[in-house]
Amino acid sequence: MSNKKNILITGGAGFIGSHVVRLFVKNYPDSHIINFDALTYAGNLENLRDVENSSNYTFVKGDITNTDEVARVFQKYEISDVIHLAAESHVDRSISDPSAFVNTNVNGTVNLLNAAVERWKGRYANHLFYHVSTDEVYGSLGDTGLFTEETPYDPKSPYSASKASSDHFVRAYTNTYGLRTVISNCSNNYGPNQFPEKLIPLLIHNIKTGKELPVYGKGLNVRDWLYVVDHARAIEVVFNEGKPGETYNIGGHNEWKNIDIVELVCDLTDEKLKRDTGSARQLITFVKDRAGHDMRYAIDASKIERELGWKPSLQFEKGIALTIDWYLKNEEWLNGVTSGDYRAYYDKQYAQ
Numbered sequence: 001m002s003n004k005k006n007i008l009i010t011g012g013a014g015f016i017g018s019h020v021v022r023l024f025v026k027n028y029p030d031s032h033i034i035n036f037d038a039l040t041y042a043g044n045l046e047n048l049r050d051v052e053n054s055s056n057y058t059f060v061k062g063d064i065t066n067t068d069e070v071a072r073v074f075q076k077y078e079i080s081d082v083i084h085l086a087a088e089s090h091v092d093r094s095i096s097d098p099s100a101f102v103n104t105n106v107n108g109t110v111n112l113l114n115a116a117v118e119r120w121k122g123r124y125a126n127h128l129f130y131h132v133s134t135d136e137v138y139g140s141l142g143d144t145g146l147f148t149e150e151t152p153y154d155p156k157s158p159y160s161a162s163k164a165s166s167d168h169f170v171r172a173y174t175n176t177y178g179l180r181t182v183i184s185n186c187s188n189n190y191g192p193n194q195f196p197e198k199l200i201p202l203l204i205h206n207i208k209t210g211k212e213l214p215v216y217g218k219g220l221n222v223r224d225w226l227y228v229v230d231h232a233r234a235i236e237v238v239f240n241e242g243k244p245g246e247t248y249n250i251g252g253h254n255e256w257k258n259i260d261i262v263e264l265v266c267d268l269t270d271e272k273l274k275r276d277t278g279s280a281r282q283l284i285t286f287v288k289d290r291a292g293h294d295m296r297y298a299i300d301a302s303k304i305e306r307e308l309g310w311k312p313s314l315q316f317e318k319g320i321a322l323t324i325d326w327y328l329k330n331e332e333w334l335n336g337v338t339s340g341d342y343r344a345y346y347d348k349q350y351a352q
């Protein structure tokens with residue numbers, strides 16, 4: 001990236017967004033990084049304490065579904081590029097409240113696209129709208145096969161349907177208005193700062209506090225896990241080198257059955273807490289399966305490696321150890337996000 005840019009990062013206070021903001025603030029001192037985030041339950045400015053005073057960083061509290069707030073931020077900061085991560089991101093919540101996902105993920109994305117077309121009309125060549133999406137838009141795999149960029153969309157949860165819809169709108173704006181866009185679809189992320197409604201931080205938190213470890217169904221569903229900092233690096237590469245109009249799949253070449261992840265996290269956490277081997281495994285509890293639970297996700301990430309030279313840098317065994325260390329060390333962060341609303345959500349979600 002050469003010239004000075006004013007980059008709007010939406011959802012920058014969330015899990016992945018905060019790692020992307022940090023990377024861009026540090027790597028592009030001549031550009032201005034504007035983090036636009038509504039600070040929902042999943043947004044947390046604590047995630048960005050280390051960069052909040054940087055001269056090239058500004059936080060703006062705002063909602064992507066609010067047309068006036070979006071227009072104002074585009075105008076005030078003369079936004080040149082967008083990296084769009086803001087979303088409702090948890091499948092279980094999408095099952096109990098699908099409309100919230102349509103509102104944020106579909107309407108919010110269209111609102112941002114409209115603002116980009118309005119502000120950049122006639123000058124699209126100088127601007128990029130980067131939409132960050134998920135592999136879940138491709139649906140669910142059987143025992144074999146991988147999602148490629150050509151796999152037909154077949155979303156099966158309200159979350160993935162809303163993300164698929166937003167992807168379609170992004171492509172439609174390129175086709176119809178000539179907006180320069182790029183999309184990436186990534187597999188499951190893990191690492192520091194993930195809200196503990198998601199599997200890995202939920203496990204670590206529950207082991208620490210001696211609570212049951214809820215495993216949906218038989219625990220045989222498969223996910224392809226990628227360390228969040230590797231995803232942030234991929235986003236940087238796609239932003240700088242990605243070909244407008246293209247899609248890039250991002251993944252970890254790292255498939256795990258849920259139950260195997262649960263046992264691994266149990267054993268490593270026992271070891272780090274100096275507890276007897278096997279004590280965390282006693283907390284494993286098989287619970288009612290998620291409705292419409294996708295069986296397997298696995299990404300073919302050969303295009304981004306071949307064309308843009310990106311591949312995961314961190315071995316899973318190392319990444320998961322770093323992740324457990326981070327959650328055990330950052331007790332205050334965990335206590336902060338698991339008070340209040342989290343308790344109400346948890347009681348409702350895991351009521352037997």
Ligand code: NAD
Nearest residue numbers: 011013014015016038039040042043063064086087089189
């Ligand atoms: P997250 O839930 O941790 O964070 C979402 C952020 O968006 C929060 O900071 C929240 O405050 C903000 N936000 C929500 N609604 C908003 C609104 N209306 N206006 C402004 N800000 C709003 O999510 P995440 O896991 O960091 O995911 C980020 C993006 O990456 C999402 O688009 C998600 O679909 C995608 N993705 C996530 C994963 C994963 O494993 N977590 C994998 C692939 C793709």
Ligand code: TYD
Nearest residue numbers: 091188197198199200214215216221223258
């Ligand atoms: P999750 O972290 O919610 O990500 P996603 O559904 O987007 O893949 O869940 C990862 C896997 O773990 C998924 O197959 C559902 C399963 N899971 C459980 O078994 N128990 C839980 O308490 C949670 C949150 C998830």
